[in-house]
Amino acid sequence: MMISNYELHLIELILDQLFFKGDALERIDVLKVFNLRVPVHWRIEERTLGHFLFSVISGGRGQLFMDDEEYKLGPGSVYLIAPGKEHSISTDPKSLLEIHSVHFSLGDIVVESNCIYRMLLWNETRQYLDALKNSSYANYLPLDRYHSYAVKNSVLQILLMFRGCLMNLPKGEHNFISRLNELDGAADLTVKELAGVCGYTEKAFIRSFKKLYGTTPHQYMIKNKILQAEYLLLYSDFSIKEIASNLGYKDQYIFSKQFKKQTGCSPKGYREQLS
Template sequence: MTRQLTPDDGQPLTLALHSPPTFWRCEPSWYWQSRPLPDHLLWCVLDGRGQLQMDGRERELGPGICAVFGPGDEPLARHDPKRRLLVFGMHFEVAADVLPEPRWGEVADRVLLGELARGADTAYRRGSPAGRRQAELYLEQLLHLVWEAATRPSRGRIDVELEEIAQAMRQDPGRQWTVAELAARAALSRAQFTRRFTKQFGASPAQYVIQARVDRAHQLLNETSMSVTQVAAALGYTDVPYFSRQYKQRTGRTPRDARS
C-alpha cells in the first residue's frame, strides 16, 4: 500500500475525470448494491445518516464521512429515509495507488469539504479544458483530505465538535462567548465541556478566547491603522487598560509598543 498521493518517482498525480462531479440527495427508498466498479470513485457524505459496507466491514455514515473506491469494488450502502443522504461523487482514473486503508475516513473540516466539492462541480461545468483541469485539481485536494482522515487515529464525535467550536472562537474572538452556549453546542454539561475542552486544547474556554483575541489584536495592530482603542472595542473590550494588561501578559509588550 502506498502512503503517498504521488507516484514513486515523485511526479504529480495524473488524474482524469470520467464523468462530471455529481451531487445527489438519495431517494427515501434508495439502496446501493454496486456492481463491480469500472474505475475509481470518490464518495463523500455531506448530510444525512446511513451505513456503508465493503469487504466485510461496516461504517456508520454521517456528514464528513468519505470513501475512495477502486476498480472491482462492490460497496453496499443504505440510509435512514427520514435523514436522507446527500452525497458528492467523482469517478476518475489515476496512474498511482491512491486507495487509503481503511477505505474511508471522517473529514473533520466539513466546511472545507463542502467548498472543495462545490468548487470541483462549478469548475467542471464551465465546459472548458481549463475548467476540467481545475476540477481535477480540486479532486486531488479532496483525495489528500480523505487520505489524512483515513490514516490518522480515529476520533470521537465530541473531539470533532470541540475542534469546530474552537475554530469558531478563533474566527470570531470579539464575540461574547459563554460556556453555557458552547457546552450546548457540544451537547455537554458546562462542567463536562470545560473539562473536555481544557484536556484537548491545554487551556480553559475563557483562556482560549483571550489568546484568540490577543492573536487577532496583534494582527490588527500590525496590518491596519486602527487605534489601540478601536482594536480593543472591536474585540469586545470596554476597558482599554484591561485589554492592554491581557495583551502584555501574553506577548510581553503593550499594544502601543507592539505597533511601534
Template sequence: MNNSTLLTSYISNLKIDLIMADYNLCSTDWMDLGYTPDYSKFYFICEGEGWLKIGEQEYYPKPGELYLMPEGVKQSYSCISSQPFRKYWCHFSVKAGDMNLFKILELSHICSSVDREIVKEMFSSIVFHAKSSEIYAQLLAKSKLMELFAYYLSKLDLNEITLKNLTTVEKLTKILNHIEANIEQNITVHELAEIAHMHPNSFIRLFKKQLGVPPIQYITRKKIEKAKELLTATTSTISEIAMQLGFSDLFYFSKQFKKNAGLTPTDFRKQMQILHFE
C-alpha cells in the first residue's frame, strides 16, 4: 500500500464531530498562552490583526486566510493592536476510523488560497445550524463542517500532508481490520500481538497510546456495536446474540452492554422497536 493509497483510505473514513461554532469580534484582551487543547479548531479571519502560535510556528493571520489548529498541539494566541480579529471559528474533533486524525497526519496550519465567499457561506451555515433548536440542525452543522474540512484538504498540496509514524499506522490499520472482520470470534491480545509482530506488553502499550483504550476494551466496544445491529435488525434472542459474539456469560454481556450503550439489551431492543414504528 503506497502513501497516497493509505492517505486516501484514512481521509475517506473520517468522522467529524462539531463541538461549538460562532462568528464574533475578539476583545482587545483576547489572549491565551501555551495551552494544549483536546479539540481542534478552524479560524477564518474576516478582518483585524492578531497573532497565533501553533506548535513552534508563529503566524500573523490576514483576512481571507483559513487556519487549522489541531488538537494535542501546544498553542497560543493574542490580539496585537486596537483592531482585533473578527472571525468565524469552530471547535471540533476528527478521527480516521477510531484514531485521532492528527496522530496519523500532519497538515499545513494555513490555507490562504481559499475562495472567501465559499468559506464564509460554509461557516455561516455551520454557525446557523449549530445554534438552531431544530432536531436535524446538528446533523446539518456536522455535514457542513465535513464539507469545510474536505475543502481545506482540497486546497493543500500533497507535500503539505505528511503521514506520521507510517509503520505504526499501517500496523494498527491491519489490526483494526482484523478485529472488524473477526468480531464474532474470541479475539485475544496474544493473537493481535502476533499479527503486529510484537510482544503482548509492548503491543498493549502501543494500542492504548494510539487509540486511547486497551485492546480488550476496544474489542468489547466493537462487539457491543455489533450487538446493537443484531438487536435492531434480527429476531435472535439476547442469549443467542451474546453467544454469537463470544460472550459465554449472559450476565457479563448485559453488564458490558449497559456500560457501553446506557441501556440493557432488552431495553435497547424495545427502544429501537418504538422508534421504528413512530
C-alpha cells in the first residue's frame, strides 16, 4: 500500500473532527486493549468492525488481507483500520505473531472506510508500544474520571504520532517507503535486488534508505533478523540451527557470531538466561 496524501488526509480528518467538535478526549472511548501471542496457522476470518482498530506487530510473521490485497506483517508493522473496513489476518507457519491492539470509537466521527499501513524501525515501534501499554490499564483498573482521561490520552497520542509519521515522509519518497516491507523476510535478496524492487539503482537506494532511517539496508536487515531470532529463542522450541535456517543463514556459526556481535550474548546463552 502506498502512503499517499489521501492517507494523510484521512488521519487529519479524524483529528480535525476530534479537536473542532469539542473536547477531544471526551469523544474517545477505549473499548478494549489486547496484547496477544497468537499460535501458528491462526486466522481471523473476514470481519467488519464498527469501531477503529490500531495495531502494532512486535514479533512473528503474518498477513493482513483487505480489498484483495495482502500486506506483510512483521516486527514494526503498524496499521489503523477505520470502521466498516472488511479485513482478515493470518499467521505464517512456524511463527508466533505478537499483536498489540487498541479498539476505540470516536463518537459520531465518520470517515470513509480505509486503512493506513506502515513499517517502522524498532525505536519508532517502541513509542507506540509504550502508549499501548498505558492504554492497557483499561483491562484491569476501574475507569474512574481521572484514569479514563489517561487512557483516552494514550489513544490521542497514538493518532498524533501516526500523523507525524506520515507528515515526516520526504517528498518523492512515498513509493520507496511503500516497498520497504520487501526487506521483511528478504534474506535471499541482495541490496542490489532490493533496490530493483523499489525502482532504484543500488547507490540511490542506499542513499535514500540512509536518509530516511539513519542506517544502511544491510544493517537494517541484520538488526531485523536478530530481533526475530530473539523472539524465536524466547517463544519457540526451534533449535538454534532451525532458527538460523529460518532466518536465511546458511551456516549456524555465522548466525551465532552475528547474534553475539549484536546482543553481546550467544544464542544459547540468550535462551538459557531467559529460561
